[in-house]
Amino acid sequence: MKRVKKKIFHDYIARQGLKSTRQRDIILEAFLSSDRHLSIEELYLKLRVKHPNIGYATVYRTLKLFAESGIAREMQFGDGQTRYDHVGEGEHHDHLVCTGCGAIIEFENETIETLQNEVAAAHGFLIKTHKLELYGLCARCRG
């Protein structure tokens, strides 16, 4: 899994004529080993422990590259920070977001996806991506 994503990223870097750097590899490993939905700052702080010389701007720019290469997805859950989700080959999932504790649960629903495509088709739209987020209280927070 990690191996596959590292290859996808390195292939992307090569294809774009970009360079392979120590920092990018360190950030890539940290990203792939981290929880999903981390913000730039969260990943930066995590990295800083073992790599205090890596700058915030580099983490920021590298996460953008991850998104461009297809191994990450930029997310906005309304908490004011951009978060980066992990993306698997040909996989897709949507989110349930708890407004109480901030928990984020992932789910997949093929029927909804199909209906979305029907809606798009009915409007002559060609869908590239979509965002489906359900906000509310998780089982634990709805006391």
Next chain:
Amino acid sequence: MKRVKKKIFHDYIARQGLKSTRQRDIILEAFLSSDRHLSIEELYLKLRVKHPNIGYATVYRTLKLFAESGIAREMQFGDGQTRYDHVGEGEHHDHLVCTGCGAIIEFENETIETLQNEVAAAHGFLIKTHKLELYGLCARCRG
């Protein structure tokens, strides 16, 4: 329609012990007469033509009030600006967003809404709101 929303807003203002002001009425009229999905700045610039003395902060605060009163909804379409959508009594719709020309098309799909509730129920979630946006190219942009 406008009449109904103005009443909803004025009732809200009264209920909260707030005051009815010239500015709020001007902004309300401009908002209800405007295109949907306008940003604070867009509405501010539109207003400035006939009311150059109304400040940005007042537009900002008044749009928040509209959202609180239930006649508007804050939206984030990923272009970096918060947009305010019009909300009708008991109505709900989702959006198709063209990444080519920025066009925003509204749609309703009861089946999808039902499926969303089933997903939430399956996870013990109590849904408060949701966001469904389909991004892609509109009929005109997919040349």
Next chain:
DNA sequence: GCGCATCATGAAAGTGATTTTCACTAACAT
């Protein structure tokens, strides 16, 4: 109407999360 406790307004300053700049360094093709 008048007084006045509140709330509202507008200009300007403050915030927080990026995003860009710039001087310097590292990659890598030759």
Next chain:
DNA sequence: ATGTTAGTGAAAATCACTTTCATGATGCGC
């Protein structure tokens, strides 16, 4: 090894709000 081009990190700049503060309206009770 060298030159060319891309990358890095610290700091400054942006951007879109958001709050502050001195001043101005509102509107209930006389």
